[in-house]
Amino acid sequence: MNKTINQKAWFFVLPVIALVAFNAIIPLMTVVNYSVQETFGDNTFFWAGVIWFEDILHSERFHDSLMRQLTFTFTILLIEIPLGVIIALAMPRKGFWVPVCLILMSLPLLIPWNVVGAMWNIFALPDIGMLGRMINSLGIDYNFTRQIGDAWFTLILMDVWHWTSLVVLLAYAGLVSIPDAYYQAAKIDGAGSWAIFRFIQLPKMKRVLTIAVLLRFMDSFNIYTEPFVLTGGGPGNSTTLLSIDLVKIALGQFDLGPAAAMSLIYFLVILLLSWVFYTLMMRDEEQ
Amino acid sequence: MAKITLQDLRHSYTDKPTADDDWALKQLDVEWKDGGAYALLGPSGCGKTTLLNIISGLLTPSHGKVLFGEDDVTHLPPDQRHIAQVFQFPVIYDTMTVYDNLAFPLRNRGVDESRVKQRVTEIAEMTELTPMLNRRASGLTADGKQKISLGRGLVREDVNVIMFDEPLTVIDPHLKSQLRSKLKELHQRVNTTMIYVTHDQTEALTFADQVVVMNFGQVVQIGTPEDLFERPQHTFVGNFIGSPGMNILPCDVDGQNVVVGGVKVEVANKGFVKGDTRKQEIGLRPEFIHFGDQGIPVSVERVSDAGRFKIVETRFQNHTIKLLIDDGENVPADNAHLTFTEDRTYVYGDGWLMEGGQAS
Amino acid sequence: MKRSSWLIPTIYILFLLLPIYWLVSMSFKSTNEILGSFTLWPQDFTLANYEKIFTDPTWYMGYVNSLIYVSINTVLSVAVALPAAYAFSRYRFMGDKHLFFWLLTNRMAPAAVFALPFFQLYSAVGLFDTHLAVALAHTLFNVPLAVWILEGFMSGVPKQLDETAYVDGYSFPRFFVRIFLPTIAAGIGVACFFCFMFSWVELLLGKTLTAVAAKPIAATMTRTASSSGYELGLLAAAGSLTIIPGAFVIYFVRNYIARGFALGRV
Numbered sequence: 001m002n003k004t005i006n007q008k009a010w011f012f013v014l015p016v017i018a019l020v021a022f023n024a025i026i027p028l029m030t031v032v033n034y035s036v037q038e039t040f041g042d043n044t045f046f047w048a049g050v051i052w053f054e055d056i057l058h059s060e061r062f063h064d065s066l067m068r069q070l071t072f073t074f075t076i077l078l079i080e081i082p083l084g085v086i087i088a089l090a091m092p093r094k095g096f097w098v099p100v101c102l103i104l105m106s107l108p109l110l111i112p113w114n115v116v117g118a119m120w121n122i123f124a125l126p127d128i129g130m131l132g133r134m135i136n137s138l139g140i141d142y143n144f145t146r147q148i149g150d151a152w153f154t155l156i157l158m159d160v161w162h163w164t165s166l167v168v169l170l171a172y173a174g175l176v177s178i179p180d181a182y183y184q185a186a187k188i189d190g191a192g193s194w195a196i197f198r199f200i201q202l203p204k205m206k207r208v209l210t211i212a213v214l215l216r217f218m219d220s221f222n223i224y225t226e227p228f229v230l231t232g233g234g235p236g237n238s239t240t241l242l243s244i245d246l247v248k249i250a251l252g253q254f255d256l257g258p259a260a261a262m263s264l265i266y267f268l269v270i271l272l273l274s275w276v277f278y279t280l281m282m283r284d285e286e287q
Numbered sequence: 288m289a290k291i292t293l294q295d296l297r298h299s300y301t302d303k304p305t306a307d308d309d310w311a312l313k314q315l316d317v318e319w320k321d322g323g324a325y326a327l328l329g330p331s332g333c334g335k336t337t338l339l340n341i342i343s344g345l346l347t348p349s350h351g352k353v354l355f356g357e358d359d360v361t362h363l364p365p366d367q368r369h370i371a372q373v374f375q376f377p378v379i380y381d382t383m384t385v386y387d388n389l390a391f392p393l394r395n396r397g398v399d400e401s402r403v404k405q406r407v408t409e410i411a412e413m414t415e416l417t418p419m420l421n422r423r424a425s426g427l428t429a430d431g432k433q434k435i436s437l438g439r440g441l442v443r444e445d446v447n448v449i450m451f452d453e454p455l456t457v458i459d460p461h462l463k464s465q466l467r468s469k470l471k472e473l474h475q476r477v478n479t480t481m482i483y484v485t486h487d488q489t490e491a492l493t494f495a496d497q498v499v500v501m502n503f504g505q506v507v508q509i510g511t512p513e514d515l516f517e518r519p520q521h522t523f524v525g526n527f528i529g530s531p532g533m534n535i536l537p538c539d540v541d542g543q544n545v546v547v548g549g550v551k552v553e554v555a556n557k558g559f560v561k562g563d564t565r566k567q568e569i570g571l572r573p574e575f576i577h578f579g580d581q582g583i584p585v586s587v588e589r590v591s592d593a594g595r596f597k598i599v600e601t602r603f604q605n606h607t608i609k610l611l612i613d614d615g616e617n618v619p620a621d622n623a624h625l626t627f628t629e630d631r632t633y634v635y636g637d638g639w640l641m642e643g644g645q646a647s
Numbered sequence: 648m649k650r651s652s653w654l655i656p657t658i659y660i661l662f663l664l665l666p667i668y669w670l671v672s673m674s675f676k677s678t679n680e681i682l683g684s685f686t687l688w689p690q691d692f693t694l695a696n697y698e699k700i701f702t703d704p705t706w707y708m709g710y711v712n713s714l715i716y717v718s719i720n721t722v723l724s725v726a727v728a729l730p731a732a733y734a735f736s737r738y739r740f741m742g743d744k745h746l747f748f749w750l751l752t753n754r755m756a757p758a759a760v761f762a763l764p765f766f767q768l769y770s771a772v773g774l775f776d777t778h779l780a781v782a783l784a785h786t787l788f789n790v791p792l793a794v795w796i797l798e799g800f801m802s803g804v805p806k807q808l809d810e811t812a813y814v815d816g817y818s819f820p821r822f823f824v825r826i827f828l829p830t831i832a833a834g835i836g837v838a839c840f841f842c843f844m845f846s847w848v849e850l851l852l853g854k855t856l857t858a859v860a861a862k863p864i865a866a867t868m869t870r871t872a873s874s875s876g877y878e879l880g881l882l883a884a885a886g887s888l889t890i891i892p893g894a895f896v897i898y899f900v901r902n903y904i905a906r907g908f909a910l911g912r913v
Contacts, residue, residue, distance in 0.1 A: 003739045012734035013746065015727040016790055023787040024753050027764030090655035097653075099901045103894075104660050107667065110893025112865045114850045115886040122673060122879055123666040130669045133685055161663065168659075184345050185378040189439060190366040190395040199380045199391075222757040225850045243759040247851075250763050263760040270755050 034260035052261035062262065064237070065245040066269070072241055073220045076159045080216060081209065083160070084167025088175055089201070091168075105165040117229025120158040144231065148238040151231050155239055158230060159223070163216060170212040174205035214277060221270050242266055289356030289447055291319040291342065291480065296351035298337055304349070311337045313504040315351070319448070319482065324474050326495035327484045330527070334504040335484045339450055342482070344368045355447055371440025371449045375456050377432030381425040385416055388424045389438045410442045413473060429457045430466055441477060448480040455490065467493060488528050500524050517631060522638045525570050531598060534608045538569040538634065545569065545634055548604045550583050553629040556641050565636030571627055573598070576610035578619055579626035590618055601625065667890065674884035681879050696884035706885065709864030712778065713847065714892070716861065719782035721842040724789040725835060732797035733823070737806065750791040758851045761787065766855050776858045784852045789842040796841060800834025833903050840900045847893060864889060
């Protein structure tokens with residue numbers, strides 16, 4: 001669509017800017033302020049320069065939680081995106097079952113995050129939970145509160161349960177927008193189902209899948225409540241993701257300076273990775 | 288390549304059709320000769336696209352058979368019928384180059400790469416796509432994309448028929464005629480049967496050797512453009528083709544004589560009118576009406592100039608009759624009479640031309 | 648493949664429903680049954696857990712609080728997003744692209760980063776422990792999302808609509824309210840749905856910004872869980888009840904879900 005140039009349009013966006021600025025800029029300035037100061041807990045602050053940043057960047061604890069975070073994010077992306085696409089492909093395109101599927105699949109998205117965590121906690125408990133019982137009855141020694149591998153398995157299963165539907169719904173939206181003529185043409189051209197997927201469905205889903213990858217990437221990097229309620233970051237620190245670690249430092253130990261510095265680094269990492277993803281995926285489209 | 292025969296074809300989109308309106312196609316027996324250029328013409332919703340999809344195999348008819356040559360293909364899927372189709376909106380594979388698009392149908396059928404190259408080069412030359420072969424197909428204009436769709440049909444050597452479903456809908460007006468003559472030229476070159484679906488009479492009449500006019504789910508007339516113009520089989524054809532369309536007036540038959548509003552009129556098919564009890568009308572093409580000294584008395588209502596000729600709207604009792612006269616000719620001021628060219632004036636019963644075959 | 652393809656969504660939906668079933672079935676069990684034995688469905692069916700929630704104000708007020716701030720947030724977010732989305736979809740202006748990206752970056756901001764500064768900010772302006780505080784805080788990620796969704800829907804409306812209305816003598820506000828808003832009603836519905844959803848499921852900020860008066864149900868649950876030991880049945884009942892508003896809202900937008908999730912941009 002051709003847009004007209006109109007500087008007065010700024011007035012339309014002023015309310016949004018005011019609201020978001022109040023919420024984003026003031027707190028962000030507070031964070032920046034803390035990140036360069038030192039306090040002894042008596043409300044007096046000293047200029048500390050970049051020592052917190054240096055500390056954080058060199059701390060093994062931060063490296064570990066960042067690694068855990070990246071492992072978590074890439075694992076769930078690798079599972080949820082293909083799985084979501086497969087499910088969307090297998091879904092009916094019209095008829096009575098479409099709204100039924102959509103409503104049932106959306107359910108996990110609308111459950112408060114701590115309830116998701118609590119639900120999975122009691123679902124997976126090895127002694128009284130359904131999942132725990134089932135796995136143990138197969139002869140596998142499963143206990144997510146004690147064994148690191150089991151904790152990760154449960155954490156990832158929970159995230160797949162919670163968020164795959166978002167990918168399904170996005171991919172599905174992309175699929176139903178493909179006109180019938182494309183499928184008919186492909187049939188006439190003798191294309192098999194793989195060729196149809198590769199040359200028609202995948203290209204048409206690209207846009208929505210970009211949104212899906214970006215949303216899942218950002219949200220999985222921000223994830224806090226669900227893993228906190230499920231495992232509390234344990235056993236040990238084995239499932240302590242970035243957010244959990246940050247809250248531990250900021251609210252648990254009240255180390256404002258390091259927490260603020262870590263917040264900024266954390267935020268920058270997300271921005272940077274999102275930007276890289278975004279440009280990589282859009283570059284293809286613009287060619 | 289073979290002729291295509293549709294035998295006793297009927298189709299309904301409902302499971303158990305009862306009412307007459309449940310049938311999208313009522314009753315069809317059509318034969319398409321090998322190498323012909325056909326147009327399928329009719330208003331929106333007349334069953335054109337349904338018929339097209341039945342021929343291409345995207346739909347299986349509720350009743351009847353589709354024969355390619357002597358083979359019954361009624362239940363074969365599209366890819367085994369050796370047909371090609373160009374859709375209303377250009378269908379191209381966005382991520383591929385123009386070359387890969389053209390090669391796609393061949394590669395899917397396992398044709399070896401050197402042959403693919405040869406065919407694609409040949410077809411690209413024909414469709415004027417050669418300079419763009421290495422560009423992304425998504426970057427082309429609408430007419431370029433339609434050429435790719437067409438090219439994907441032409442590239443295969445075993446194609447029985449190429450079908451076009453209103454292919455010029457999204458093309459800029461000034462490119463339409465250009466693409467249309469290109470199509471005509473390609474048809475003469477490759478000699479494949481082509482069926483061109485449209486609701487635009489100009490497109491149909493300029494493209495086709497034979498025009499199939501459809502309405503209400505059935506074929507109303509099959510004929511050359513001249514047939515449709517000079518001898519419409521149904522008042523619908525008379526009205527739909529031609530601009531302005533045929534004048535239709537109610538008439539009475541008194542023995543062998545046809546009488547319109549008290550005035551006797553000579554008609555071409557008067558041998559068949561006797562004993563026909565259907566609702567009778569007379570059909571007069573504006574091109575075959577002239578002013579004269581005697582005939583039907585009319586008053587001139589309006590004259591509009593259409594360039595090389597004039598359209599005159601006259602009134603006879605409570606009927607309007609339009610006629611065309613040359614630009615230089617004068618319109619009589621009063622006491623005007625109309626005469627009709629006898630061998631282009633027909634009597635219709637319930638809409639159908641009265642003649643031996645149809646009168647039953 | 649085509650014939651058996653219904654199997655995949657069916658298995659997936661069963662997988663989705665299993666934990667929910669477990670939660671709901673547990674909510675009808677007594678604590679003894681939960682801890683004492685493993686049963687697939689309630690042997691000793693009880694409504695005691697629900698009774699407790701509906702009679703104890705610390706419990707049911709949690710729902711009321713949540714619904715209040717979620718509603719305020721939804722109305723506020725969509726109301727400010729509408730003119731902004733209109734500007735982005737219709738006009739070019741200085742810095743429009745950067746502004747749009749900046750808004751989206753707020754959608755990326757981790758709530759954990761903002762928890763502490765928010766606590767200080769809202770305490771400083773005297774809004775701590777009010778519904779408005781949570782509603783305002785949630786606009787941080789809901790306003791950008793609402794702008795994004797609405798812009799997508801508005802771009803789908805041809806500009807001729809605006810021009811025709813002006814030619815017919817409509818003033819801008821009258822055109823916007825009488826003609827434009829009804830045209831994008833589906834988009835507004837979807838935007839409301841998303842705002843509701845993300846505000847309803849968020850806990851960290853909701854918990855940080857409230858103490859007693861505006862405490863959300865989610866926070867009530869975590870605090871009760873830790874203070875009164877492990878009352879799993881009660882927790883399960885409270886959790887089951889949190890699913891209902893979401894299911895209710897989904898039902899209303901079911902026909903727009905597919906398009907809405909693609910943000911109107913397919």
